[in-house]
Amino acid sequence: MSEPTDQLASPGSDGSPRDPGGQVRCPWCGSVEVERVAEFGPQLLTHAYRCSRCRSPFEVIRRS
Numbered sequence: 001m002s003e004p005t006d007q008l009a010s011p012g013s014d015g016s017p018r019d020p021g022g023q024v025r026c027p028w029c030g031s032v033e034v035e036r037v038a039e040f041g042p043q044l045l046t047h048a049y050r051c052s053r054c055r056s057p058f059e060v061i062r063r064s
């Protein structure tokens with residue numbers, strides 16, 4: 001049995017603040033202390049977050 005080759009996503013090409021570990025980080029200050037806020041607008045493909053440290057809102061593109 002050999003392990004299948006991992007398909008690595010192209011690094012940093014989509015501009016997503018989500019890092020490979022799946023942890024959402026604030027794109028402004030890099031803090032992982034973020035909180036999910038209600039989605040706003042028609043964009044259902046994004047999640048709205050707000051940083052608990054610098055209070056800056058940001059969106060994360062939901063990847064299926």
Ligand SMILES: [Zn+2]
Nearest residue numbers: 026029051054
């Ligand atoms: Zn922040």
